Amino acid sequence: MKGCVFDIRHYSVHDGPGIRTAVFLxxxxxxxxxCHNPEGLEPEPVQVCRERQAGGKTIRLTEIIGKSMTPAEVAEEVLKSRIFFEESGGGVTFTGGEPLMQPEFTEACLQLMAREHIHTALDTCGYASPDIFIRIAxxxxxxxxxxxxxxxxxHLQFTGVPSGPVLTNLRASIEAGxxxxxxxxxxxxxxHSADTLISMAGYLRETGWSGRVDLLPYHHIATHKYEKLGINYCMRDIRPPxxxxxxxxxxxxxxxxxxxxVGG
Incomplete structure (x- = not known):
């Protein structure tokens, strides 16, 4: 079994507790x-071509974003940071993209990490069939x-999908404990308006859940990724809060x- 990974980032401190390794599917x-990771949207590797000027010449650079890996290969890379996990209470976070787009691969990786007694986190948008969501989560x-x-x-207008499946899986997470x-x-x-945030907070309270909420302020840090991929970035003129x-x-x-x- 193989999955498609576009980055493995060590020493992350914003993807769960402690020092973590983030695996981007x-x-x-x-x-x-x-989206701050547009390079992760498509399920297959993508080829990016860029031109640079050097010494009066145009140099054409080609980069492949996305690599086929087995769960064992992912585990081998993640475990390079084991000492940091042990000292900080950290672990590995599977993110993306959306890790539930590769459910069997994600599940196999989670199982391998469990055998190694590594703390695991699943970073998900929640948009998946309920059976897949519950099984992997x-x-x-x-x-x-x-x-x-x-x-x-x-939600449909700004993300391309309705929020119904997301809310269903969120409630299922809460009910499952x-x-x-x-x-x-x-x-x-x-x-980012008072009325919307009050409504979202009210929904969470209505489910009976009252845990931790991470607020992630919008920023422009991904602009260069869109330029690299040749994609128009429609949020360029939006002011961060x-x-x-x-x-x-x-x-x-x-x-x-x-x-x-704030900030995860």
Missing amino acids: KGCPLRCRW ARADLILFDLKHGDSDI FPLIVRIPLIPGFN SAAEVEQAAKIFRERGFIVS
Whole structure:
């Protein structure tokens, strides 16, 4: 069995507890306008060609984004950081893209990590069939669940898919008692308004869950990726939220009993 991986990043501190290794799997069912990993959207490797000027000459560079790997090869790379996991309480996070787009591969990787007693986290948009979601999520020690918007029509407009399956799987996670962190990107013009955030906080409270919420403010850091891929970045002119605006968003969730972290 092989999967398609486009990056393995060691020493991450924003993808779960402790120092972690993040494994980025290719393929995503969403097309979020603000996506920070556009190189992971397509399920197969992609070839990127760039031109650079050097000494009056044009040099054409070709790069393949995405590599076929077995679960054992992924585990071998991840375990290079075992000492950092042990010292910091960290582990490995499977992200993307969307790891549930490669369910068998993700499940096999999670099983290998469990045998090595490595803490695992699954970073997911939650858009998957309920049976796949529950089966894979049950293998992870922690679910990093991306909640973007509760309104299905708005979710469809900005991400390309309705929110119904996402909310179904979020509720299933809560009912199953999975260790869970809800991650909310703060996107101006999409969900970063008091009314929307109050509604999202209310939905979470209605489920009976009152754990940790990570607020992830929008930024422009991925702009160069779109240029590299030759994709138009429609969010280029959107202003990232200020520190005061982020704090107001955090206050909404804190006042409703949630533990809030900014930036993950």
